[in-house]
Amino acid sequence: xxxxxxxxxxxxxxxxxxxxxxxxxxxxxxxxxxxxxxxxxxxxxxxxxxxxxxxxxxxxxxxxxxxxxxxxxxxxxxxxxxxxxxxxxxxxxxxxxxxxxxxxxxxxxxxxxxxxxxxxxxxxxxxxxxxxxxxxxxxxxxxxxxxxxxxxxxxxxxxxxxxxxxxxxxxxxxxxxxxxxxxxxxxxxxx
Amino acid sequence: xxxxxxxxxxxxxxxxxxxxxxxxxxxxxxxxxxxxxxxxxxxxxxxxxxxxxxxxxxxxxxxxxxxxxxxxxxxxxxxxxxxxxxxxxxxxxxxxxxxxxxxxxxxxxxxxxxxxxxxxxxxxxxxxxxxxxxxxxxxxxxxxxxxxxxxxxxxxxxxxxxxxxxxxxxxxxxxxxxxxxxxxxxxxxxx
Numbered sequence: 001x002x003x004x005x006x007x008x009x010x011x012x013x014x015x016x017x018x019x020x021x022x023x024x025x026x027x028x029x030x031x032x033x034x035x036x037x038x039x040x041x042x043x044x045x046x047x048x049x050x051x052x053x054x055x056x057x058x059x060x061x062x063x064x065x066x067x068x069x070x071x072x073x074x075x076x077x078x079x080x081x082x083x084x085x086x087x088x089x090x091x092x093x094x095x096x097x098x099x100x101x102x103x104x105x106x107x108x109x110x111x112x113x114x115x116x117x118x119x120x121x122x123x124x125x126x127x128x129x130x131x132x133x134x135x136x137x138x139x140x141x142x143x144x145x146x147x148x149x150x151x152x153x154x155x156x157x158x159x160x161x162x163x164x165x166x167x168x169x170x171x172x173x174x175x176x177x178x179x180x181x182x183x184x185x186x187x188x189x190x191x
Numbered sequence: 192x193x194x195x196x197x198x199x200x201x202x203x204x205x206x207x208x209x210x211x212x213x214x215x216x217x218x219x220x221x222x223x224x225x226x227x228x229x230x231x232x233x234x235x236x237x238x239x240x241x242x243x244x245x246x247x248x249x250x251x252x253x254x255x256x257x258x259x260x261x262x263x264x265x266x267x268x269x270x271x272x273x274x275x276x277x278x279x280x281x282x283x284x285x286x287x288x289x290x291x292x293x294x295x296x297x298x299x300x301x302x303x304x305x306x307x308x309x310x311x312x313x314x315x316x317x318x319x320x321x322x323x324x325x326x327x328x329x330x331x332x333x334x335x336x337x338x339x340x341x342x343x344x345x346x347x348x349x350x351x352x353x354x355x356x357x358x359x360x361x362x363x364x365x366x367x368x369x370x371x372x373x374x375x376x377x378x379x380x381x382x
């Protein structure tokens with residue numbers, strides 16, 4: 001029997017995306033967003049939703065570019081900090097003890113210490129209410145070489161990304177055990 | 192040192208959303224989508240991206256409604272099946288041995304066996320390319336009572352949702368250990 005819990009933003013899992021952007025004066029900023037995800041395969045696109053009050057909002061509109069940086073579990077403290085402090089008055093990246101390099105493809109910073117980054121060119125801006133959804137075309141994905149698996153791509157068990165549970169726990173969780181392979185596990189149900 | 196991997200839809204984690212919809216003749220359908228996520232807090236909204244060839248695409252446009260059902264780990268086989276078979280000619284829900292009830296709020300089916308569901312009214316339809324993004328207003332979240340924690344809301348450790356890794360593993364993964372509490376872990380970096 002299902003119980004009604006009301007209209008709320010509760011879904012499992014949500015990602016822990018650290019959105020990188022430059023302010024108009026060229027200062028790198030980082031903001032953590034759980035509202036986002038891949039939204040199109042061709043062109044490859046990722047969506048992130050940002051409130052207007054955020055420095056990141058102004059930065060993306062100005063630069064027409066952003067990065068999505070994926071922190072490893074060990075950077076949970078830094079990722080959380082990027083979500084609770086505004087970049088308007090604080091150099092958050094410096095305060096967190098992290099460093100950035102400039103993307104060669106778009107005008108946005110890459111967090112050097114994080115294992116995976118998507119470099120995005122702003123394609124669409126959708127006003128949804130409290131949040132504005134920015135859809136970025138993924139021009140490249142870059143990963144630390146130590147995070148690559150046998151197939152040549154990144155290995156989630158090496159990257160050790162976080163996920164966020166927007167429930168009473170307000171918890172960041174690690175990725176758990178491999179359960180099954182997609183496009184395979186369900187084949188036995190095909191008649 | 193980061194290695195370039197090319198323009199691709201690679202991010203961690205992605206969700207395993209089973210989108211429920213009715214065909215024009217009232218037949219329930221279920222389709223698994225990893226491209227989606229929460230996209231706005233007020234109104235509370237969730238986005239799912241669907242290809243035009245899917246029965247779910249036609250269903251959502253017709254009914255202006257859908258559900259997002261979250262399967263538990265134990266339903267990985269059924270969730271995968273819903274992603275690899277088209278609902279155009281097959282009654283997938285029946286073939287998977289699952290059942291549905293009709294939402295009282297929107298014209299869309301709820302998968303009875305899954306622990307969590309979002310009932311959504313279609314708000315926006317954004318054409319992005321290969322995928323169309325449907326943004327639904329979350330009118331209610333319903334959870335199995337056995338999945339609720341001390342705070343009254345669902346507990347991710349009871350729900351045991353899946354996540355998907357769109358990398359060489361093509362793996363469904365379980366949720367792992369609790370790492371830290373959000374809006375708290377990063378406070379020590381605040382000066």
